[in-house]
Amino acid sequence: MLLLTTSVRHSIHVGIDNMEKTMTYHHGNLKQALLDRAAEVIAEQGIEALSLRGLARDVGVSHAAPARHFRDKKALLSALANEGYLRFSAYVTDAAEKAGADPVARYNAMGRSVIRFALTYPAYFATFNHPDVSQAADEGLLKSHKEYMEIVLMAAAQAQAAGWQPDIDPLVLMAFSSAAATGTANMLSNGRGSDIFKGRDMEVLAEQIINLVVPPSADQCAQPNDIKVRQGENA
Amino acid sequence: MLLLTTSVRHSIHVGIDNMEKTMTYHHGNLKQALLDRAAEVIAEQGIEALSLRGLARDVGVSHAAPARHFRDKKALLSALANEGYLRFSAYVTDAAEKAGADPVARYNAMGRSVIRFALTYPAYFATFNHPDVSQAADEGLLKSHKEYMEIVLMAAAQAQAAGWQPDIDPLVLMAFSSAAATGTANMLSNGRGSDIFKGRDMEVLAEQIINLVVPPSADQCAQPNDIKVRQGENA
DNA sequence: CCAACATGTTGCTATTGACAACATCAGTCC
DNA sequence: GGACTGATGTTGTCAATAGCAACATGTTGG
Structure with missing residues (x-):
């Protein structure tokens, strides 16, 4: 649910740049999706419950993908x-x-x-x-x-x-x-x-x-x- | 060094109760030793750098010993x-x-x-x-x-x-x-x-x-x- | 002396962060 | 048009950690 929400939201962002293909490329804009999902997780369960792998799961990418955008936690x-x-x-x-x-x-x-x-x-x-x-x-x-x-x-x-x-x-x-x-x-x-x-x-x-x-x-x-x-x- | 310091300090505490045997039993009073060492670690490196296993190492006990005294971190x-x-x-x-x-x-x-x-x-x-x-x-x-x-x-x-x-x-x-x-x-x-x-x-x-x-x-x-x-x- | 208990040890599993090698896609340059 | 390059994502791996269970050892009291 939540992942869909964020994904969809970001596919819109992507759409602004590349009208046709809404979600073709790997993810779209993983960086913002991770940030948004992180804000949700923190709001729901606090900062200590945050993990890069968990975020990756929620957003639907592999566990190491976030490393491209954020060197570490x-x-x-x-x-x-x-x-x-x-x-x-x-x-x-x-x-x-x-x-x-x-x-x-x-x-x-x-x-x-x-x-x-x-x-x-x-x-x-x-x-x-x-x-x-x-x-x-x-x-x-x-x-x-x-x-x-x-x-x-x-x-x-x-x-x-x-x-x-x-x-x-x-x-x-x-x-x-x-x-x-x-x-x-x-x-x-x-x-x-x-x-x-x-x-x-x-x-x-x-x-x-x-x-x-x-x-x-x-x-x-x-x-x-x-x-x-x-x-x-x-x- | 630090471990010695704390150990010695606590052996004194123990001594108050059991005059003769200063450090015979497993550690003495592991609980207070862990707390003291934790305070040191936090002062030196911050809370996020604290780990139960690290504390156990510093104090000189096995990694699971702290669990007897503290259910978790x-x-x-x-x-x-x-x-x-x-x-x-x-x-x-x-x-x-x-x-x-x-x-x-x-x-x-x-x-x-x-x-x-x-x-x-x-x-x-x-x-x-x-x-x-x-x-x-x-x-x-x-x-x-x-x-x-x-x-x-x-x-x-x-x-x-x-x-x-x-x-x-x-x-x-x-x-x-x-x-x-x-x-x-x-x-x-x-x-x-x-x-x-x-x-x-x-x-x-x-x-x-x-x-x-x-x-x-x-x-x-x-x-x-x-x-x-x-x-x-x-x- | 023995049984119950407290304390500490060893060994194991799952999770996590961090890293490296590889794969895929987009745009560019020749 | 095809290879090069860079950005992005994947798979595999390692070390550190938390947490649990089974076991060993020292302590205490009947």
Whole structure:
């Protein structure tokens, strides 16, 4: 079933290039088929259940065929993480766009979208957060990650310019909010703590937490005329 | 070498129970030796490099011996995670004690200690944060984790009573701070972002971030009677 | 002393990752 | 048009591993 699904989907891709023959050549585009099936397997059974041979079976090729496209398992995971990261990045950027013009509201929306992504696409999130992957991250993944961090950094700086945490180093702000958002996403997407949070709406919880990171709009930042604290520097 | 170290260390343990015979019986206490060696391997080469057979070799027993003590690899990791979690919990509690009486300062210190633990004992931290482990968490680990969360929850509530975030659900506060601390610890202990944070002192960075989660002392919480400063005059 | 038990060993099978040699197909060059 | 080349996939193989079963050895208690 699943293999058919993917195969068919890819035969369409192939069809774009070679109209006539839909599936003549060996497989079509094995590479993408493997990535797609890998995402399915991870979503269903977790990363540890992933095997190159299993993927090959599912997709209907011999056990060594994947080696042509992915040197080893890590390379496949790395590629999948890359794909997921691009979606993730687009997802977060999109959330910012939809939030309107207020930089603080945009930043808040980005934070919430991080968690929503983790809950919506757990396979991708689990993949590019997996220790094995980030340990053996290839060139492209590092680059994607850095670009994403820079996007967040700019968004943080803009939120700051709109009144959020005016006295803090933007890089620290970025690190803080990224860590909080990612940490929350991790906490809510894997089982940990599900006991204590049982019965809570994840979306609501996520929103409450993110609102502690950055307010939902600029007019809720501490403003010049607000009560403000300044009793010593935060080292 | 390493095996000798562990063997000797454990023969001491054994000696406590049976004074005379230090190492007569098959190994001594294989279980703890395996756990210790596992911690070493993880620290050196990461979790994915861990194999039961490799551990058995290192410790000097046959390949099937570990099975008597750990049904499978996950069981060993689970036990190791449990051990690490106890240390972690004690470490954080200890940090709170050393921070004195101010509940806010205590909570802040706990947050910093989470990150310090991750940087000091990366093997333990990586183990009980590893997806495989938390996915297949056994009874004891879940219980340890829940107890820890309740300790943090109480500490959060006490910090709140001392003036921190008076209007927020304590459970949300706990989730927020845990996620932020754990997320930061993850970010700093694995390589991710090391590029952007290059050249920064991890301890300082951690402190700055945690100070955004909870102020370093109760008198720095936003309070009606605090010194009020117009933002324009700051900085 | 013997029986039950815990602990460790040896041997086996199945799965997996990784590699090498070979086969097939497409496009190109002469 | 036919051989060359490169990309893709197949078959065969090897080493490492997990997991199981049968057996051996040391320990303990009746």
